[in-house]
Amino acid sequence: MRPFFRSPLTIPSWPAAVLFMAVCPALVTSASEKEPGRNSGGEVTAVDAATEARLVTAGSLETGIPAAAERFLVLATTTSVDATGLLDVLADEFEKETSITLKWIAVGTGTALKQARDGNADVVIVHARRLEEEFLKDGFGVNRRVIARNYFMIAGPPADPAGVAGARDAREALKRIKASAAVFVSRGDKSGTHTRELDLWALAGGPPEKNYLETGQGMAQTLQIATERQGYTLTDTATFYGLPGLKGLGPLFENAPELENIYAVIAVNPARVISVRYEEAMAFITFLTSPRGQKMIGDFKGKAGRPLFEPMAGHPGVDLIK
Amino acid sequence: MIVRELVLAIGVSLKTSGLAALIASLLAVPAALFLAGRDFRGKRALLLINQTWMAAPTVVIGLLFYFLLSRIGPLGRFGLLYTQAAMTIGQVFLILPLITGFSYTALRQVDRRARLTALALGASRRQASWVVLREAKFALLVAVLAGFARAVSEVGIAMMLGGNIRNATRNITTAIALETAKGEFTNGVILGGILLVITLGINILVQVGLRSRD
Numbered sequence: 261m262r263p264f265f266r267s268p269l270t271i272p273s274w275p276a277a278v279l280f281m282a283v284c285p286a287l288v289t290s291a292s293e294k295e296p297g298r299n300s301g302g303e304v305t306a307v308d309a310a311t312e313a314r315l316v317t318a319g320s321l322e323t324g325i326p327a328a329a330e331r332f333l334v335l336a337t338t339t340s341v342d343a344t345g346l347l348d349v350l351a352d353e354f355e356k357e358t359s360i361t362l363k364w365i366a367v368g369t370g371t372a373l374k375q376a377r378d379g380n381a382d383v384v385i386v387h388a389r390r391l392e393e394e395f396l397k398d399g400f401g402v403n404r405r406v407i408a409r410n411y412f413m414i415a416g417p418p419a420d421p422a423g424v425a426g427a428r429d430a431r432e433a434l435k436r437i438k439a440s441a442a443v444f445v446s447r448g449d450k451s452g453t454h455t456r457e458l459d460l461w462a463l464a465g466g467p468p469e470k471n472y473l474e475t476g477q478g479m480a481q482t483l484q485i486a487t488e489r490q491g492y493t494l495t496d497t498a499t500f501y502g503l504p505g506l507k508g509l510g511p512l513f514e515n516a517p518e519l520e521n522i523y524a525v526i527a528v529n530p531a532r533v534i535s536v537r538y539e540e541a542m543a544f545i546t547f548l549t550s551p552r553g554q555k556m557i558g559d560f561k562g563k564a565g566r567p568l569f570e571p572m573a574g575h576p577g578v579d580l581i582k
Numbered sequence: 583m584i585v586r587e588l589v590l591a592i593g594v595s596l597k598t599s600g601l602a603a604l605i606a607s608l609l610a611v612p613a614a615l616f617l618a619g620r621d622f623r624g625k626r627a628l629l630l631i632n633q634t635w636m637a638a639p640t641v642v643i644g645l646l647f648y649f650l651l652s653r654i655g656p657l658g659r660f661g662l663l664y665t666q667a668a669m670t671i672g673q674v675f676l677i678l679p680l681i682t683g684f685s686y687t688a689l690r691q692v693d694r695r696a697r698l699t700a701l702a703l704g705a706s707r708r709q710a711s712w713v714v715l716r717e718a719k720f721a722l723l724v725a726v727l728a729g730f731a732r733a734v735s736e737v738g739i740a741m742m743l744g745g746n747i748r749n750a751t752r753n754i755t756t757a758i759a760l761e762t763a764k765g766e767f768t769n770g771v772i773l774g775g776i777l778l779v780i781t782l783g784i785n786i787l788v789q790v791g792l793r794s795r796d
Contacts, residue, residue, distance in 0.1 A: 371764055448748055449764070474748035476760045485745045488653055488663040508653050 333540040335364040336373075336381035338452050338523070339478035342366035344502035344562045346569065353556060354547050360540050368451025368478065376400060376526075379533045383541040387496075387523045388452035390459075400533065401526040407548050408523045408557050408569040412456060413514035415483065415500055416442070416492035424492065424512045433513045434464040441470055443491030447482050448474025456521070457494045483509060496521050498569055502562030522572070525549075549573040587749060588757075592776060595734055595753040598666050598744075602673035603730035606681050609674075610729075611722060614685035615711055619697075629686070635679040640672075640738030647672045648742055664745035669753070672739035677729035684728060688721030689714055723791045727784050734780060754780075 341347050342364065351362040367375065369386040373395045376384050385407070386392055395401045414424055414433055422440035427433035437444055446467070447454035461467040473491065475482045479499040486493040487508040500511065525545050530538040547553045554571035562568050617625065649655050651663040651671075662668045692714050700710040715722070737755035744751030746760060754777045761769040 367763065374764070449760075473750060476746055476748060476752070481745070485664050485747065488661065488745075490661070 330361060331359060331537075331540060332361040332363055333383065333537055333544055334381045335362055335383050335385065335544070336371070336375040337364050337366050337385040338369050338372065338387050339366045339480065340387075340496045340499045340502075341385055341523070341569075343478065343480040344498050344560075344568055346498075346557065346560050346562075349560060350548070350553070350556060353553075354544060357547065358543050360543060362544065366478065368447070368449050368453075369455065370450030370452075373400075376528045376533070379528075379535050382528055382537045383544055384526050384528070385523060386452060386526065387521055388455040389522070391450075391452070391455060392524060392526065395526065399531075400529055402529045403542065403545060404524050404526045405545055405549050406522055406524050406572045406575070407554075409572050410497045410521050410523075410569055411514060411516070412453065412494055412519040412521050413497050413500060414492055414512050415486065415495050415506075415509045416512045417490045417508070418510035420510070420512055422492065427513055430460050430513065430516050430518055431463045434460055437492050438464060438468045441468070443471045443473060443486075443489050444468060445482055445486040445489060445491040445493040446472060446474045447477070447479065449476045449478075451479075452521075453479060453494060453496060460494070498562070501564045501566060502568050504563045523569070587752075588773070588776075590749050591752050591754055591757045591773070592780075594666065594669075594751065595755070595777075595780075598669040598740070598753065599673055599730055599733035602670045602677060602733045603681075603726055605670070606674045606678045606729055607726045610678055610681035610725075611685050611715075614682050614689055615715065617682075617686050618689035618714075619711070629683075632679045632683055632686075636683055638676070638679075640676060640736045641742065643672055643676050644739045644742030647675070647739075651743065663743065664747060664751060666744065666751055668743040669740050669751060672743045673733040673736065676736060676739060677732050680732055681725050681729040684725030685718075685722055688718040688725060691721070692717040720791045724788050727788050731781055731784050735777065 335347075337347065343366070347362070347364055347366075351364070355361055365372075365375065365381070369384075369388045369391055372381065372384045372386055373391055375381045376395070377398075377400050384401070386395075392401070392404065396404060412430075414430070414437075416422070416424060416437075422437045422442045424433045424436055427436055444467075446457060458467070471491070473485070473489065475485050477485075479495055480503055482493060483495060483500065483503060483506055485491075487506060490508065492512070497514065500506065500509075525548055527538060527541040527545055528536045530536045548557075554573050557569050558567065558571040560568060617628070647668065648663065650657050651660070651668050652658055653661065653663070662671070696717050697710050697714050700713040701707075705713065735755065737759055740746070740751070740753050740756050741759065744753065744756065746752050746756040752760070754773050758770045758773045758777075761767070761773065
């Protein structure tokens with residue numbers, strides 16, 4: 261009797277290879293058609309229309325296909341507004357009001373600003389004043405508006421081996437973590453939270469040399485890693501309270517005035533980055549700072565059922581950058 | 583990305599995947615020897631499962647072990663998630679079917695008379711198995727190296743179970759993903775080149791092994 265499984269090589273692999281090679285370029289092409297990237301808006305719309313036309317002739321028109329004259333906007337953002345679900349709510353309402361589709365990449369403040377400089381975003385939501393100042397000074401950003409705030413906090417293992425809960429201020433809390441050689445999990449990704457964390461470590465005499473883990477990932481993922489490794493981390497309150505199932509991590513040090521966290525929206529300067537959809541970006545900024553947009557931000561409750569962001573557009577003097 | 587970090591990431595890749603290939607081989611080759619040596623009911627089904635498992639996406643294996651190793655999971659008390667050990671465990675289960683399948687093929691292609699002759703000459707079952715293994719040694723080497731190549735080039739398990747922690751669980755592939763996400767394409771390209779050089783080295787090893795067989 262011939263064995264069923266003689267050799268993987270007897271399976272005719274070349275038809276599969278040919279199929280794969282035929283499908284791959286098609287996939288890449290269709291992906292790049294959808295890619296907003298640096299292409300001008302007109303090109304993308306034309307391709308979308310063509311795609312739709314093909315689908316209509318094929319008689320397979322589905323509800324999810326965008327309208328031919330779709331207007332859209334690319335936002336590069338800090339991860340917290342995405343991970344909490346705030347952007348889902350805002351994007352729906354914004355599209356209803358203006359017929360502009362909001363597409364966003366949640367990458368952290370540092371990367372968001374870099375993406376904007378590279379022409380891969382039209383508008384950014386960020387929260388690191390030092391990086392924002394650079395961005396504006398270099399002429400890449402215009403019309404910065406403060407939209408919301410919350411606070412940073414130190415989360416960690418509920419047993420609190422470093423005794424962070426009793427610290428007088430953030431500086432002392434970090435000093436205690438460093439002294440106890442407990443694990444500290446850092447974003448390590450040049451995000452707004454990472455920038456603030458480094459500023460705070462500078463006050464506490466520099467980050468620890470031991471047990472200092474840099475994840476290079478978003479806040480939600482970093483909190484997961486802190487949970488698993490039973491380490492401390494600096495997080496924004498929105499992501500911490502907005503995430504369900506963070507049972508292994510407790511809020512240890514919070515409500516400190518020096519940990520205020522201000523979110524701002526900035527349009528990319530069309531004079532500097534030609535491909536920018538400036539009109540759409542300004543419509544988004546107008547929407548966010550409008551009483552309606554601000555009310556949505558203030559009313560937004562994550563899965564924890566508590567407000568996560570405090571609307572701030574009504575306080576134009578707050579954190580003004582000239 | 584500084585050179586020290588780069589070297590560490592390469593070290594993590596070689597260490598976790600090398601260990602995974604070693605452990606998987608120690609499990610897979612005996613299994614293949616067992617399967618190749620006899621016919622029994624359900625063997626076809628077993629091979630079919632093995633063949634299917636070979637195509638399991640890395641992220642599915644990552645997801646499975648995420649649940650198992652997470653602190654709320656059944657193996658949570660060991661605190662293994664986001665360590666190099668977790669990466670190795672995931673990769674072992676990724677390449678286990680691959681090495682088993684290739685080894686099975688290799689052992690199956692050994693002339694059956696080799697085993698029979700050995701037994702006829704008075705060899706014990708263990709000694710006869712050793713004869714078969716020696717006959718197929720180069721093909722087995724190919725199987726093991728193919729397993730290593732699969733482990734060292736995957737990104738899903740390393741990202742989900744390792745967590746891409748700098749200087750700890752960041753390997754070549756997760757570093758490429760991170761550098762690309764940061765827009766540091768040059769670093770990504772360099773790392774990709776290094777990975778290809780490592781894979782090239784493995785392929786040269788395989789070729790040398792095959793040539794010395796002739």
